[in-house]
Amino acid sequence: APHNLTLPSLELRMKTAIALASVMGNVLVVVVVCVNRALRDTTFSFIVSLAVADIAVGVLVIPLAIIISLGFSTQFYTCLFLSCLLLIITQSSILSLLAIAIDRYLRVKIPTRYSIIVTQGRAYVAVCLCWILSFLTGLVPMIGWNNRDAQGNFSISSEIICEFTTVMRMDYMVYFNFFGWVVVPLTIMIVLYGEIFRVIRRQLNRRAEATCDADRYYQKELKLAKSLALVVFLFAVCWLPIHIMNCINFFCPKCYVPKFALYTGIFMSHVNSALNPMVYAFRIKRFRVTLIQITRRCMLCKAAEPTPCPSSTPALTEKVDVNL
Template sequence: MMMMMSDQAELCLPMLVNTSCRKTQHPRSVTTLAYTLLSAISLITIILNLLVIISISHYKQLKTTTNLILLSLAISDLLVGFLMLFQISSFEGCWFFGDLVCAIFYLLNYVITSSSIGSMVLISIDRYVAICDPLRYPVKITQTRVQICIFLSWSISLIFHCVCFMDALKKPGRYNTCVGKCTIVVNYAAGMTDLFISFIGPITVIVVLYTRVFVVAVSHARAVRFHVGVVTLQRSQGLPARSSELKAARTLGVVVVVFIACIMPYFCVTISGQYILINTSSAFIPTYLFFFNSCLNPLIYALFYPWFRRSIKLIMTLQILQPNSSQINIL
């Protein structure tokens, strides 16, 4: 009798003795620590990114083209915080939300990941034009164009991944070997296409553009330091970039580098065979590393952007509720 109860305790769904999946066994202390730590990270991710969204949406001074891209990134990071709650619940290898929710979970996971990468590409383009062609920056990078690019980034990502996950959405749970498992199979061709479109291509663009930004920033810093070459720089670049633009480039450069470092293991998990098998137990560390990046982004803003720290203070003290609070000088 005791043996039977012990066996049932190891099942995801004890009432389904013959068909239930078994839990992944961890020491109880490890399980408790993991649930506590990951839940705290998820909660912090949601709160901090919500503060970013409220700040940029509310204060008129913050509604710049660059901040619109940060707003898109914050929205994707906020959604990651919510998705992380589902991932945490399956820490022991059990999925309790049904087959259709499993398919939707992975669809949203991929859509949000691709949209985040799209935001990073837009940040790189924005900083490239601001530093390398500052005279034409207001003409080339307008709010309307940025909004269109953000919309296209999310739309293309959604449509592409709906096609990739069409089979999983039509027949959810098809590849589950037992009840309580969340397993998705993506066609190898679709998986490799996603790898190039969502990772290799965008990362290449980001590296090339930020390399150019770095070269121009170094040239400008040398010209200012030694008071030479300013005329040459003006002729070649139109005008040297403002120090505020350079600071923004450095801050966003940190965001981009941290993002690449966190997301690279997520895409570099070994792909072999004709199909790509995805389940809640595979790529455990890369998945949580990517989720953790969504918590790091607003922390970087708080470290480098005074306006974000001021905004948090105004929100926490409820001054944001005062009449005409959106007109406050926050920069």
């Protein structure tokens, strides 16, 4: 009996800790971008969008996952809508990552025309489109692609035990959600980052013997591209296990997937939301400096040290590149 009580209690504490870390870390991401004008460029607009999605994971998804795990009774479409929220937030994350990859690709592919083509206004429009598309794809089960028919004859007011697999069809999760809206965007991102690194390496090799503004530009682009590629890698590592297990259950109904593995996959998907702020803090210097200044000023009651500004800006370098 004590063992049975300890495991749910430990799981609850771990999920609560992840939710708090996700909310606090990603709120700091938004604050850092708002405080530091040098970070208010198109790329960080998408990073803020990603941070908002991760905040929603901590505020909505994890608490809902805890509630659903308790097996409460509710109406079918209420449970379905709560399950769709997870899909919406996940989809907004991966579309934000795709937008970041496209942005960085354009930045190294057409550096001289980048600021003309990719304006801040267009970046905001792209962020809105990411969220609109996320809502449209995530709410598809609400218009019919769900497990309502599998429940037999029951009225809309009838109550069920709310579980994700009870209301969500696995063919939707595998074919539409995973293959269509996870595998395809991830593949595009891998191709884009591969091309980004190829272009940067080629440009650096051409100027290996010279030190100029273009060298500084591509060196900074290479460093930031590595950091953002790491974010994509962590997303794939954290989310692919649960999707792969869904595929196993769908294509091989007789195959047994241990519940421990399933819970671990769900747990990893939640952990992902708390990882991105750490990547930014450890990998992006300007972000880290601003975060330290905020910590000193707000938590240690010390005045923030002024950040030295460069006297000149390289011809090909945007203001964010000078400071990263």
